[in-house]
Amino acid sequence: MALRPKISPLDPGIMVAESQISDAAQAGGPFGRLDNLPRVRMADGPTPLERLSNLEAQIGGPALYAKRDDTQPIAFGGNKVRQLEFYFGDALSQGADTVLITGAVQSNFCRTCAAFAAKLGMDCRIQMEDRVPKNDPLYRQSGNVLVSRLLGADLTIFPRGEDEEGADAELEDLAQRLRDEGRKPYVIHLAPGHAPIGALGYIEAAREIARQIEAQGVDPTGYVVPSGSGATHTGLLFGLRVLGIETPVLGICVRRGADLQRLRLIRRCAEIAEILGISSPVTEDDIQITDAFLAPGYGMLNEPTREAIVTGAKTEALMLDPVYSGKAMAGFLDWARSASADDCLVFVHTGGTPGIFAYGNALNEACGWDDG
Numbered sequence: 001m002a003l004r005p006k007i008s009p010l011d012p013g014i015m016v017a018e019s020q021i022s023d024a025a026q027a028g029g030p031f032g033r034l035d036n037l038p039r040v041r042m043a044d045g046p047t048p049l050e051r052l053s054n055l056e057a058q059i060g061g062p063a064l065y066a067k068r069d070d071t072q073p074i075a076f077g078g079n080k081v082r083q084l085e086f087y088f089g090d091a092l093s094q095g096a097d098t099v100l101i102t103g104a105v106q107s108n109f110c111r112t113c114a115a116f117a118a119k120l121g122m123d124c125r126i127q128m129e130d131r132v133p134k135n136d137p138l139y140r141q142s143g144n145v146l147v148s149r150l151l152g153a154d155l156t157i158f159p160r161g162e163d164e165e166g167a168d169a170e171l172e173d174l175a176q177r178l179r180d181e182g183r184k185p186y187v188i189h190l191a192p193g194h195a196p197i198g199a200l201g202y203i204e205a206a207r208e209i210a211r212q213i214e215a216q217g218v219d220p221t222g223y224v225v226p227s228g229s230g231a232t233h234t235g236l237l238f239g240l241r242v243l244g245i246e247t248p249v250l251g252i253c254v255r256r257g258a259d260l261q262r263l264r265l266i267r268r269c270a271e272i273a274e275i276l277g278i279s280s281p282v283t284e285d286d287i288q289i290t291d292a293f294l295a296p297g298y299g300m301l302n303e304p305t306r307e308a309i310v311t312g313a314k315t316e317a318l319m320l321d322p323v324y325s326g327k328a329m330a331g332f333l334d335w336a337r338s339a340s341a342d343d344c345l346v347f348v349h350t351g352g353t354p355g356i357f358a359y360g361n362a363l364n365e366a367c368g369w370d371d372g
């Protein structure tokens with residue numbers, strides 16, 4: 001489970017300045033451990049923490065902010081950039097030349113992985129799981145699929161939708177074939193039971209946010225984040241608690257119901273604690289999730305999400321996708337509408353921008369456009 005604490009031998013052009021955290025308390029302990037893990041840095045500064053004044057005026061109550069991780073650099077950005085910085089650090093420290101990853105047809109993780117591989121001169125094999133019952137050519141060829149192809153990734157289809165272990169096993173088989181050919185493959189697993197390396201990126205994000213709210217004089221009373229694999233959700237929650245920040249983090253389920261997701265998140269926190277060599281500061285009561293915005297299921301648009309995507313775009317020019325950030329915005333709006341003027345809510349915008357084009361037909365309809 002433990003990663004080797006070694007910095008990757010990277011092209012200096014890709015490295016950026018070390019974290020400028022000067023606070024010794026933050027730099028020591030689990031953060032000191034984090035800083036010594038191999039990492040490929042693609043971003044060279046914090047993403048904005050932006051006030052959503054137009055949305056505040058429309059809702060009339062709490063202060064509202066967005067942590068704009070959709071603006072992360074490299075091929076449409078998003079939350080997976082922070083996660084892949086640690087995966088690719090680990091891959092390079094093992095001498096890998098090819099990265100294997102699995103995800104939905106419109107996976108942002110796979111697209112961002114292809115971008116890292118292109119930038120680092122590595123090969124990328126993407127396994128696209130047929131999770132969403134959509135035969136629409138836009139869904140199957142545009143959005144993230146198109147971007148991954150442009151980035152030079154090799155794409156194959158995995159016909160079973162809900163089989164995380166099976167998808168991982170298929171990648172392992174491919175990795176073995178590549179090893180037999182003399183290649184050095186690195187597998188990014190999907191199912192729990194593997195080191196949650198991606199979550200480390202959001203522990204780092206918690207430190208970034210802690211510094212930002214202090215500098216900007218913002219005092220959040222809640223964070224909202226999509227909860228899929230759980231890496232973003234658990235990383236942020238874990239990182240905030242390590243820093244002694246007790247603010248609630250509400251996860252919006254985008255993949256599975258709340259009962260299953262809760263078990264996954266508890267397990268993830270234990271695995272993160274193991275990597276960092278500390279006991280988990282996250283209690284079971286800390287895990288706040290809702291699946292109220294999930295129906296009819298993963299990758300399927302619903303009415304609150306449609307409304308959230310249109311509202312986010314028209315008030316704040318935020319681009320939200322139907323699978324992840326749009327559902328999270330539906331949960332954020334729901335909380336904001338019942339919150340008081342003393343509250344201050346932060347929406348963690350995890351990106352997903354290319355997904356907008358893959359769902360172009362549904363979103364055109366959502367805007368009231370009718371080609372008939």
Ligand SMILES: Cc1ncc(COP(=O)(O)O)c(C=O)c1O
Nearest residue numbers: 108228229230231232324350352
């Ligand atoms: C845009 C976007 N937001 C949120 C998520 C969910 O993040 P996590 O898998 O870390 O729970 C994903 C996952 O693929 C994503 O692509």
